[in-house]
Amino acid sequence: MKEISEKGIKTKAKIVETARELFHKNGVKATSVDEILKISGAGKSQFYHYFKNKDDIVHAVLQFYLEIFQQGTGSVKLQINSWDDLEEFFYSHIRGIEMFNSERSCPIGSIGNELSSENELIRQDVNLIFEYVRNNLSNFFADLKAEGKLNKTADPESLADFGISTVQGALLLAKIRKDSKAAEHTVDHALKYLKSFSK
Amino acid sequence: MKEISEKGIKTKAKIVETARELFHKNGVKATSVDEILKISGAGKSQFYHYFKNKDDIVHAVLQFYLEIFQQGTGSVKLQINSWDDLEEFFYSHIRGIEMFNSERSCPIGSIGNELSSENELIRQDVNLIFEYVRNNLSNFFADLKAEGKLNKTADPESLADFGISTVQGALLLAKIRKDSKAAEHTVDHALKYLKSFSK
DNA sequence: AATATAATGGACTATTTGGTACAATGATAT
DNA sequence: ATATCATTGTACCAAATAGTCCATTATATT
Numbered sequence: 001m002k003e004i005s006e007k008g009i010k011t012k013a014k015i016v017e018t019a020r021e022l023f024h025k026n027g028v029k030a031t032s033v034d035e036i037l038k039i040s041g042a043g044k045s046q047f048y049h050y051f052k053n054k055d056d057i058v059h060a061v062l063q064f065y066l067e068i069f070q071q072g073t074g075s076v077k078l079q080i081n082s083w084d085d086l087e088e089f090f091y092s093h094i095r096g097i098e099m100f101n102s103e104r105s106c107p108i109g110s111i112g113n114e115l116s117s118e119n120e121l122i123r124q125d126v127n128l129i130f131e132y133v134r135n136n137l138s139n140f141f142a143d144l145k146a147e148g149k150l151n152k153t154a155d156p157e158s159l160a161d162f163g164i165s166t167v168q169g170a171l172l173l174a175k176i177r178k179d180s181k182a183a184e185h186t187v188d189h190a191l192k193y194l195k196s197f198s199k
Numbered sequence: 200m201k202e203i204s205e206k207g208i209k210t211k212a213k214i215v216e217t218a219r220e221l222f223h224k225n226g227v228k229a230t231s232v233d234e235i236l237k238i239s240g241a242g243k244s245q246f247y248h249y250f251k252n253k254d255d256i257v258h259a260v261l262q263f264y265l266e267i268f269q270q271g272t273g274s275v276k277l278q279i280n281s282w283d284d285l286e287e288f289f290y291s292h293i294r295g296i297e298m299f300n301s302e303r304s305c306p307i308g309s310i311g312n313e314l315s316s317e318n319e320l321i322r323q324d325v326n327l328i329f330e331y332v333r334n335n336l337s338n339f340f341a342d343l344k345a346e347g348k349l350n351k352t353a354d355p356e357s358l359a360d361f362g363i364s365t366v367q368g369a370l371l372l373a374k375i376r377k378d379s380k381a382a383e384h385t386v387d388h389a390l391k392y393l394k395s396f397s398k
Numbered sequence: 399a400a401t402a403t404a405a406t407g408g409a410c411t412a413t414t415t416g417g418t419a420c421a422a423t424g425a426t427a428t
Numbered sequence: 429a430t431a432t433c434a435t436t437g438t439a440c441c442a443a444a445t446a447g448t449c450c451a452t453t454a455t456a457t458t
Binding site: 025026027029030103104105109110112113114116117118123126127130155157158159161162164165166167168169170172173175176177178181182183185186188189190192193196 | 224225226228229302303304308309311312313315316317322325326329354356357358360361363364365366367368369371372374375376377380381382384385387388389391392395
Binding site for chain 3: 202203204206207210241242243244245248
């Protein structure tokens, strides 16, 4: 059994945080283990003490994202119980990329795109997060529908898919254009469309 | 001045085609020059005879995509003059990923996501292609509008942005989920929304 | 046929990469 | 205090990588 001390937890967290930042900024493949160590100030033995290999830290980073979603800690809230909440969900993503001058897209979608083809487990990690988001969105629509506040023809799950896709696409477009305006347009339209099912 | 013979053109094209396929399948960073050469059957000297470096072949691949868009050669047609054409534009993307069992996303958006942060020229290459697509979409909407066949409140450019984003997001989601259904939903909704501006 | 130029084969190199080995240090619980 | 186990530093390694060099072969023009 491998115990882990307070100190160890801190070191591990520092490594994960550094990796997360670098993966988001430059991508996973463009980030070497050495670079993570240099910036986090940790040594190689520490890294391989806490992580099996490079893939394992990608897993840890994704785990981190899932946890902040679940705990509602991050900048994106998934407790969606009103149209205002939904609006906030969309626009928090826009604010997120604006913080980085539209030079980054979604950190999770990015990893999924880069590694899904070569590492099935990582693809599943990413997928799990996406499913989590999807459930939160579709539950919101389903609840509305149950209350008779949503058009009967509306399919909660496909609307949720639509929501996730538009956000992902918007963030990617913003990065490629180095401008968040197109992302805003996209999100504006997507919201408008979703609201059109409201009654 | 470096001349290039028929034979040379063929070799070069073979290398570009192989690179294109591998970049799409596994990503740029996950594809080594050696792998491209092994599969294309070319030697190292040939590669560096025709391309300055690895980035240069990424550029060539993107150039290729732009050209097939411009020439209307590829599976995605950008001559959009009717709602049917627009529909075809959207669904041709879906068919595209289904050909690969939903294991790939957009080859162009993918490269943009992977390399935009480290290579500004490649980002511009990708952006140029996106702008080209955007213009074709927005021209369609603008033309409709001029003919009075589109709602006056509709903004052609932001609708074009919306269209591109939804497609990109849909393809990414399909890859992560290894299932094209969500992508279909997205595209269905996007089309429905766009058509709602028709009159 | 001779010359020039393009196309090719492939060995070689310098660097970076992910990962290992192992010893040394720190903390903790009995 | 000492035995135990977690933590850390660093040297090291094998493989892979992008890119160079140079010699050879093919092709075409005169």
